[in-house]
Amino acid sequence: MPGEFALIARIQARAAGRDDVVLGIGDDAALLRPSPGQQLVVATDTLNAGVHFPADSAPADVGWKALAVNLSDLAAMGAEPAWCTLSLSLPGAQEAWLDGFLDGFLELADAHGVALVGGDTTRGPLSICVTAIGAIAEGAALRRDGARIDDEIWVTGTLGDASAALAQWRRGGGDCDGELRLRLDRPTPRVAVGRALCGLASACIDISDGLGADLGHVLRASRVGAEIDVATLPASPALATAFDTMARIQHQVSGGDDYELCFTAEPGCRGSIQAAMAACGARVTRIGRIVAPTGLRLIAADGSTLPPGRAGYEHFGEGPQ
Amino acid sequence: MPGEFALIARIQARAAGRDDVVLGIGDDAALLRPSPGQQLVVATDTLNAGVHFPADSAPADVGWKALAVNLSDLAAMGAEPAWCTLSLSLPGAQEAWLDGFLDGFLELADAHGVALVGGDTTRGPLSICVTAIGAIAEGAALRRDGARIDDEIWVTGTLGDASAALAQWRRGGGDCDGELRLRLDRPTPRVAVGRALCGLASACIDISDGLGADLGHVLRASRVGAEIDVATLPASPALATAFDTMARIQHQVSGGDDYELCFTAEPGCRGSIQAAMAACGARVTRIGRIVAPTGLRLIAADGSTLPPGRAGYEHFGEGPQ
Numbered sequence: 001m002p003g004e005f006a007l008i009a010r011i012q013a014r015a016a017g018r019d020d021v022v023l024g025i026g027d028d029a030a031l032l033r034p035s036p037g038q039q040l041v042v043a044t045d046t047l048n049a050g051v052h053f054p055a056d057s058a059p060a061d062v063g064w065k066a067l068a069v070n071l072s073d074l075a076a077m078g079a080e081p082a083w084c085t086l087s088l089s090l091p092g093a094q095e096a097w098l099d100g101f102l103d104g105f106l107e108l109a110d111a112h113g114v115a116l117v118g119g120d121t122t123r124g125p126l127s128i129c130v131t132a133i134g135a136i137a138e139g140a141a142l143r144r145d146g147a148r149i150d151d152e153i154w155v156t157g158t159l160g161d162a163s164a165a166l167a168q169w170r171r172g173g174g175d176c177d178g179e180l181r182l183r184l185d186r187p188t189p190r191v192a193v194g195r196a197l198c199g200l201a202s203a204c205i206d207i208s209d210g211l212g213a214d215l216g217h218v219l220r221a222s223r224v225g226a227e228i229d230v231a232t233l234p235a236s237p238a239l240a241t242a243f244d245t246m247a248r249i250q251h252q253v254s255g256g257d258d259y260e261l262c263f264t265a266e267p268g269c270r271g272s273i274q275a276a277m278a279a280c281g282a283r284v285t286r287i288g289r290i291v292a293p294t295g296l297r298l299i300a301a302d303g304s305t306l307p308p309g310r311a312g313y314e315h316f317g318e319g320p321q
Numbered sequence: 322m323p324g325e326f327a328l329i330a331r332i333q334a335r336a337a338g339r340d341d342v343v344l345g346i347g348d349d350a351a352l353l354r355p356s357p358g359q360q361l362v363v364a365t366d367t368l369n370a371g372v373h374f375p376a377d378s379a380p381a382d383v384g385w386k387a388l389a390v391n392l393s394d395l396a397a398m399g400a401e402p403a404w405c406t407l408s409l410s411l412p413g414a415q416e417a418w419l420d421g422f423l424d425g426f427l428e429l430a431d432a433h434g435v436a437l438v439g440g441d442t443t444r445g446p447l448s449i450c451v452t453a454i455g456a457i458a459e460g461a462a463l464r465r466d467g468a469r470i471d472d473e474i475w476v477t478g479t480l481g482d483a484s485a486a487l488a489q490w491r492r493g494g495g496d497c498d499g500e501l502r503l504r505l506d507r508p509t510p511r512v513a514v515g516r517a518l519c520g521l522a523s524a525c526i527d528i529s530d531g532l533g534a535d536l537g538h539v540l541r542a543s544r545v546g547a548e549i550d551v552a553t554l555p556a557s558p559a560l561a562t563a564f565d566t567m568a569r570i571q572h573q574v575s576g577g578d579d580y581e582l583c584f585t586a587e588p589g590c591r592g593s594i595q596a597a598m599a600a601c602g603a604r605v606t607r608i609g610r611i612v613a614p615t616g617l618r619l620i621a622a623d624g625s626t627l628p629p630g631r632a633g634y635e636h637f638g639e640g641p642q
Contacts, residue, residue, distance in 0.1 A: 022360060026542070027465050028397035028527060029364035031457075034355045039343060042438065043350035044406040044452055048445030076349035085365040087450045117363065124369030129408045129450035131365055136352075144348050206349060221347070 007098060007121045011086070014102055015116040016109070020082065030117035032083055038135040043073035049126035053185075054169070059100030060107075061185040062128065067108045068187045069208065070132035072259040075194035076206040078142040079134035081114045089124035101128075104186075112191055142197060142204035142263065147222035151202050151264040151290040154273065156190050156282050158236040159211055163255020164243060179238040187259035193284075194261060196276040201263040210254045212296060215262055219296060222264075228253075228288035231301040249306075253298065264290055328419060328442045332407070335423055336437040337430070341403065351438035353404055359456040364394035370447035374506075375490070380421030381428075382506040383449065388429045389508045390529065391453035393580040396515035397527035399463040400455035404438045405430065410445035422449075425507075433512055463518060463525035463584065468543035472523050472585040472611040475594065477511050477603050479557040480532055484576020485564060500559040508580035514605075515582060517597040522584040531575045536583055537617060543585075549574075549609035552622040570627075574619065585611055 012025040022031035034040060047066050049055045067084060074081045086105070090097070109116055114132070161183035168176035169184075176184075190206070197204060203222055205214045211228075219226055233252040240248065265273055270286075277284040288299075298306040333346040343352035355361060368387050370376045388405060395402045407426070411418070430437055435453070482504035489497035490505075497505075511527070518525060524543055526535045532549075540547055554573040561569060586594055591607075598605040609620075619627040 023462070023464065028394040028525075029362045029400065029453075029455075031398070031462050032361040032363060033459075034359075034361055036357065040353040040355055040361075040454075041350045042353060042404070042406060042452075042454070044408045044440045044450070046408040046410055046441060046443050046445070046448075046450060048410055048443055048448075051444050073349040077352070079350065083363070085363060085452060087365045087367040089367055089369055089448060119365045120367060122367050122369055123372050124367075124448060125446040127367075127369075127410060127445060127448055129365070129367060131363075131406060131452040132350075133361075133363070133454075134350075138354075141344070141352050143344065204349075 004121050010095065010098060011102065011116070014106055018082065018113070018115040021115050021117055024115065024117045032117065035135055037138060039138055039141065041074050041077045041079035041134040041136055041141065042131065043070050044129065044131045045069045045073065046127060046129040055126065057185065059097045060104030063101035063104030064108050064186050066128040066130050067105050068189050068259065070130045071108070071112060071189035071191055072187065072206040072208065074132055074134040075189050075191045076142065076204050076261055077136065078140060078194045078198040078204065079136040080195060081112050081132055081134040081191060083115050083117045084109065084130055084132045086116055086119035087129040088119065088121045089127040090121060091123070091126060140198045142194065142201050144203055144205055144218045144221035147203040147218050147224050147264040147290050149224055149290055149292050150267065152267050152270065152286050153215070153226055153228065153262065153264050153288040153290065154284055154286050155211065155234065155260050155262045156193055156284050157260040158234045158239065159207070159258055159260060160239050160248060160251030160255045161236050162187065162257035163251040164239050167251070177238050177242055179236065184257055187257065189259060190261045190282065192280045193277065193282045196280050197263055200269050200273055200276060201265050204261055204263040207258045207260050207262055209256045211262060212253045216296060218262070218264065219294065223294070225291045225294045225296065226288055227291055227297045227299050230298050230306060232285060232287045234283065234285040325442050331416065331419060332423065332437070335427055339403065339434070339436040342436050342438055345436065345438045353438065356456055358459060360459055360462065362395050362398050362400035362455040362457050362462065363452065364391050365450065365452045366390045366394065367448060367450040376447070378506065380418045381425030384422035384425030385429050385507050387449040387451050388426050389510050389580060391451045392429070392433060392510035392512055393508065393527040393529065395453055395455040396510050396512045397463065397525050397582055398457065399461060399515045399519040399525065400457040401516060402433050402435045402453055402455040402512060404436050405451055405453045407437055407440035408450040409440065409442045410448040411442065412444070412447060461519045463515065463522050465524055465526055465539045465542035468524040468539050468545055468585040468611050470545055470611055470613050471588065473588055473591065473607050474536070474547055474549065474583065474585050474609040474611065475605055475607050476532065476555065476581050476583045477514055477605050478581040479555045479560065480528070480579055480581060481560050481569060481572030481576045482557050483508065483578035484572040485560050488572070498559050498563055500557065505578055508578065510580060511582045511603065513601045514598065514603045517601050518584055521590050521594055521597060522586050525582055525584040528579045528581050528583055530577045532583060533574045533617060539585065540615065540617060544615070546612045546615045546617065547609055548612055548618045548620050551619050551627060553606060553608045555604065555606040
């Protein structure tokens with residue numbers, strides 16, 4: 001690839017170090033020193049142009065999001081992120097695009113003390129693959145398979161904003177509410193929240209494909225069911241203003257790309273959870289409970305059951321699932 | 322992506338475990354238990370259809386190569402591979418292609434005891450991003466910056482075969498010598514050789530972009546120069562038969578995708594290296610020496626200096642560098 005080594009040098013010049021990085025970018029592989037007694041937590045996610053983000057997205061937003069979705073996976077395990085690699089496929093040698101991409105990517109990396117330690121650049125359709133590696137104490141990880149009957153179900157932040165932005169963007173030929181769009185372009189990985197939930201939550205997942213789909217993974221892994229009180233689902237003012245109730249619920253239940261955490265905990269943990277979340281400055285809402293009958297039931301304010309609707313989530317370029 | 326979860330289930334069903342994999346495919350991230358006192362070695366490489374392999378390649382070959390190029394990076398550090406992640410972008414839900422891909426990928430993974438512990442599948446142009454993680458004792462890693470003046474330069478195996486196959490493939494409309502093609506499609510990562518070189522080699526790199534380009538990285542990192550005796554460059558019978566001397570040398574010096582190791586060592590290590598390589602069943606050849614004047618000089622049998630020629634390597638879909 002023309003300029004491959006120049007592109008790598010450009011990345012290397014801006015990547016920050018960490019004391020536990022023995023050797024970062026510039027050799028065949030990175031050399032890292034894990035902390036004694038800690039387990040490794042490893043997540044990999046790819047973003048493709050036209051599928052996971054519009055091809056004309058601001059490069060800084062793409063950089064931010066490419067790392068954010070991976071840090072979100074670490075957050076859902078309760079891990080502390082440490083290192084990442086970046087594999088970048090570019091249609092050509094695009095220094096200006098790369099500089100913008102690194103602005104967003106490294107802004108988020110620096111905010112979480114994550115060192116970019118390796119990767120590669122190749123020629124190809126625009127695509128970004130990131131691997132994030134973190135650490136967690138033995139036995140402390142939040143898994144999907146720990147939900148128990150009578151546990152309460154919680155979510156952080158507000159739901160449906162990113163999906164609503166996407167719907168507006170599609171309808172409006174690329175226009176959408178700025179606040180909603182920010183949630184789509186710059187999702188916040190709930191790293192501090194995830195770490196604070198270790199020892200409190202019985203199961204946890206990040207909401208990337210929609211509350212229904214992702215909570216469904218927890219239910220299947222834990223072999224339980226759930227009831228969600230849809231009236232309790234947290235909505236941002238921007239979402240509540242721009243959509244009627246049914247559309248709002250649809251985005252909150254089925255919309256992806258929120259990157260909030262959905263977790264379960266024993267009812268006795270309620271006070272501890274609220275205190276821990278307050279200490280993180282995080283909003284948290286109880287939205288339902290784990291029950292024995294498998295599957296997910298959406299309960300309206302009058303006690304009736306809503307139809308399940310779409311469980312999944314479409315990315316930008318995708319057709320019906 | 323239609324069938325994303327079905328594709329992941331298909332991968333999960335075939336991925337082997339390891340004792341140090343606490344949690345593999347199926348949660349937000351993998352949980353791994355590193356060995357006490359070991360450093361981590363992490364490499365990431367992407368292969369794109371039409372750039373790194375012809376779009377009509379056998380899926381099993383693509384799977385093999387996607388892992389091989391990453392294990393080769395670990396080999397060049399002297400590491401023992403342990404785990405990998407796989408991020409797969411597919412134009413559609415292609416179960417048959419995926420099954421073939423996994424045949425090759427997992428054949429190589431199993432041969433090296435590597436557990437596939439996570440990743441994702443997304444819709445997009447065919448692209449494969451693999452991250453490989455291995456372990457090495459503190460201070461034992463083979464780096465690029467350790468070559469010293471008067472060290473001897475060695476390579477494993479034979480050089481130029483993969484590049485020669487590519488040249489034939491281009492000229493012949495997709496036809497090429499089967500032995501050469503095998504070296505292009507199924508490169509052998511020199512994992513055992515790399516491990517055996519710890520404590521013997523002063524610097525090491527794998528040859529992915531060509532001997533000239535990759536040895537050049539060692540020379541720059543070590544701030545030294547090198548002389549290569551081109552008559553000593555090891556050639557396979559298939560290469561020697563199919564190409565004249567100048568074309569053969571061109572492939573051996575500038576051809577990429579060999580995934581042999583090029584390393585340096587003090588002259589006093591000669592016997593130990595030959596014994597260690599014999600124990601691995603690996604061919605090894607001394608091809609030159611490290612000198613003080615920077616840059617790479619190619620020395621012909623009569624003592625004259627050859628022109629440097631092309632330093633780099635074109636992948637399938639790439640234009641001139």
